[in-house]
Amino acid sequence: MSATEWLDSLSPWPRDGFGLDRMRALLGELGDPQHAFPAVHVVGTNGKSTATVTIEQLLLSERLSVGSTISPHVATWSERIRIDGAAVDFERAVARVRPAAERLDATQFEVVTAAALALFASEEVDAAVVEAGLGGRHDATNVLRTRVVLLTNVALEHTDVLGDTLEAIAREKLAVAQEHSIVFLPDETYAHLVPAGEIRFGGAREAAEAFVGHAIAAAPEVTLPGRLERRGETEIRDGAHNPHGARYLLERLPAGDYTIVVSILSDKNADEMLRELRRAGSRLVATRSSSPRALPAADVAALARSHFDHVESADDPAEALRRAHELGEPVLVTGSLYLLGDIAAGERQ
Numbered sequence: 001m002s003a004t005e006w007l008d009s010l011s012p013w014p015r016d017g018f019g020l021d022r023m024r025a026l027l028g029e030l031g032d033p034q035h036a037f038p039a040v041h042v043v044g045t046n047g048k049s050t051a052t053v054t055i056e057q058l059l060l061s062e063r064l065s066v067g068s069t070i071s072p073h074v075a076t077w078s079e080r081i082r083i084d085g086a087a088v089d090f091e092r093a094v095a096r097v098r099p100a101a102e103r104l105d106a107t108q109f110e111v112v113t114a115a116a117l118a119l120f121a122s123e124e125v126d127a128a129v130v131e132a133g134l135g136g137r138h139d140a141t142n143v144l145r146t147r148v149v150l151l152t153n154v155a156l157e158h159t160d161v162l163g164d165t166l167e168a169i170a171r172e173k174l175a176v177a178q179e180h181s182i183v184f185l186p187d188e189t190y191a192h193l194v195p196a197g198e199i200r201f202g203g204a205r206e207a208a209e210a211f212v213g214h215a216i217a218a219a220p221e222v223t224l225p226g227r228l229e230r231r232g233e234t235e236i237r238d239g240a241h242n243p244h245g246a247r248y249l250l251e252r253l254p255a256g257d258y259t260i261v262v263s264i265l266s267d268k269n270a271d272e273m274l275r276e277l278r279r280a281g282s283r284l285v286a287t288r289s290s291s292p293r294a295l296p297a298a299d300v301a302a303l304a305r306s307h308f309d310h311v312e313s314a315d316d317p318a319e320a321l322r323r324a325h326e327l328g329e330p331v332l333v334t335g336s337l338y339l340l341g342d343i344a345a346g347e348r349q
Contacts, residue, residue, distance in 0.1 A: 003094035004077050010108045018138035018161060022104055026114050027143060029100040033121030037067070039128040039144040040211055041181075043136045043173040044152030046245045051152050051204040052131045053082075053222045058208035059127050060085055061218035067120035068129040069113065072337055074226035074239065075344035081116045083123055093119045109133045113140045127211065135162045137175035149176055149183045149197065150207040154190065155244030167193065182210045226340045228252055234329040239337035242268050246276035249334065257281050259324040260308075262335035263289040263317065264300055273335065274300075274307050282309040283327050287320035289338035317342045 001009075014022070027034055042052045049070040056068040065084055073079040078090040093115040101111045113133075120128045132139045135158070154170045162169045170190040177183045181197035184207045191199050200206065209216050223229065226239040228249070240249040241264075258281035264270040277284070286300035297320075301313035310327070314320040317339055324331045333340065 003091045003098065006098065007077060007094065007108055007111060010106070010111065012108045014107050018134070020138060020140070020142060022106060023110050023114070023140045023143060026097070026100055026104050026106055026110060027117065029104075030097060030114060030118050031121075033118045034143045035145055036121035037125050037128050037145065038147040038211075039130055040148045040150065040207055041130055041132065041141065041144055041146045041176050042150045042152065042207075043132040043176055044150075045155040045157055045169075046240070046242075046248045047152045048131045049224055050222055050227050051150060051207075052129050053224055054204040054220065055129045055150070055208045055211075056082065056085060057220035057222060058205060058216050058218055059129070059211065061216060061220065062212050064126040064212075065123070066127050066129060067116065067123065067125040068131075069116040070131045070224075071109065071112070071133055074337055074340045075348070077112070079225060080112055081119065083119070083125070088119060090115075107140075110140045117143075132173070132176065134158055135169070136173040138172075139176075142176050144176075146176065146178050146181050148207050148211050149174070149181050150204065151183070151185050151190070152203070153186055153244070153248070155242060157242060157244075182207075184210070225344070226337055229340075234325070235331045235333065237333040237340050237343075239340055240273075240334050241265065241336050243272040243276055246273050246334070250276060250279055253280060253332070256330045257328070258330050258332040259283040259285065259327045261285050261287060261317075261320050261324045261331060261333045261339075262300060262304075263287050263297070263339040264295050264335045265291060265293045265338075266295050267293060270295060270300060271303050274304050277332075277334070278307040280332055283324075284308045284311050285320045285324045285327070286311065286313040287317045287339065288315055289317065289336050290342050291336065291338040294336065294338065318346045 059066045068082045078087045162172045171193045177197045179196045183197045229237045286297045288297045297313040304311045
């Protein structure tokens with residue numbers, strides 16, 4: 001069984017509740033690689049992957065060797081771990097931690113995080129830029145020697161784990177701050193929740209500049225699968241999967257009257273997402289991703305009819321995309337990274 005096949009067989013969620021004991025035990029068996037380099041820790045609700053890779057690129061422009069890890073992936077697991085901006089040999093990276101991970105019954109995310117940190121240590125990177133998975137306090141990434149923390153934003157998500165208010169969620173995310181960290185916030189809203197470290201305001205550029213201690217001249221263009229990903233001149237794909245993510249997308253989306261292809265998970269506020277997406281265009285094709293949590297296409301279409309002028313549904317994502325291009329370009333594919341992954345998988349066949 002290959003590393004990726006084995007990963008696919010693992011639970012994405014801890015069966016015994018969230019915590020760091022198993023992750024620390026796993027890293028201990030690997031020689032505690034997380035202590036080998038200073039890190040920038042990126043937490044927040046939306047925009048974390050883009051921020052992570054932006055910081056990576058800015059540090060690379062300073063001639064540093066940089067490891068980075070993002071989640072989730074869209075098309076392949078190899079998107080998750082990078083050295084100096086390039087994908088690594090993912091199978092090999094996971095294989096080296098697999099024996100210890102199997103003994104400890106590690107989760108998918110713990111395995112990938114451990115594989116990334118072990119690889120960064122062996123490659124002797126100057127810096128690691130690490131995107132948190134779920135929250136912060138109990139996230140598997142909360143093991144780093146953190147020089148800089150960046151909070152991108154906060155929205156209601158995973159309320160059963162992180163809390164049911166924005167303040168509670170922000171507190172969980174900001175718990176990663178350490179005594180000697182510089183903590184960057186988008187504004188003053190959650191400054192009172194930072195448990196330690198120096199508070200500053202800014203985004204990815206400011207975080208990178210704080211890490212190196214001076215201004216950085218570079219202005220990198222960051223492209224990532226499923227994050228405002230352009231497919232030719234007539235299609236954009238973005239994994240916005242909650243109302244806040246939809247608003248974040250719309251603030252950055254090039255102007256146009258889009259036909260929207262959308263699949264939405266059942267634990268998201270679908271009606272509010274559709275209300276937001278209506279600002280991008282008047283036509284929508286509802287579909288259903290392969291996630292067992294995805295709403296039926298017909299249910300999404302029924303909700304969409306109160307917001308869009310023209311609504312159709314197609315259970316098959318590839319058919320939905322084809323039909324959207326017929327209805328009118330440009331096309332925006334969004335609502336779920338699972339949807340983007342399904343379309344990408346079909347294109348590889």
